[in-house]
Amino acid sequence: MEDSxxxxxxxxxxxxxxxASLTNQALADAAHVSPATALRRVKRLRELGVIERFTVLLAPRLAGQGLHALCEVTLDRQGAEHLDAFEARAVAQDAVQQCWRVSPGPDFILVVWVADMPAFHALTHRLFTQDANVRNVKSFFSVKRGKFAPKVAPISSSP
Known part of the structure; x- marks a missing residue:
């Protein structure tokens, strides 16, 4: 894929x-190509699956989400069906922004945004304490974000 x-x-x-809000004209101007070329290339990148989707990033605190947590989750049973079941439950929660299966160590890392500690407590009750297969949860609360760059890197070192 990358070779293409x-x-x-x-x-x-x-x-x-x-x-991602650049108009096709602005994108073409910045890339020094015609608008038709820019449009054709972006369409191709979407069709290839290189561009998964276009989205908008909100300021969580301004959107009422003031508490950010990273949760390590270890399951008691790690069979494929148990991992799939927990993952399905986790991704169904709006507060779960990211869900990663990881190894070694915990089975999952969840990135969670909620309004406050009572909302976090409600989420943990729904997602963790009601699931008999959850053995351990360790949550880390963000006190400061040093960097957040939701982009594939390093683009600049590519051809």
Missing amino acids: LDALDWRLLELLQDD
């Missing part, structure tokens, strides 16, 4: 990762 992407593809991807 050229320098222009990578430039378009870099620009879109910085600002």
Whole structure:
């Protein structure tokens, strides 16, 4: 897949990762190509699955989500069906922004945004304490975000 992407593809991807709201004209101008070329390339990148989706990032605190937690979850039974069942329950929760199966150590790492500690407590009750297969949960609460860069890196070192 990566071999099929050229320098222009990578430039378009870099620009879109910085600002997905760019109009096609602005994208073409920034990449120094015609609007038709930019449109065709972006369409191809979407069809190839390189661009999964376009989205908007909100400021969590301004959207009423003031508590950010990272949760390590260890299950008692790690069979595929048990891992799949927990993952399905976790991703069904709106507060769970990311769900990662990891190894070694815990089985999952969840990235959670909730309004406050009572909302976190309610989430943990629904997701962890009501599940007999959850052996251990360790939660870490963010006190400061040093960096948040939701982009594939390093784009600049690509062709």
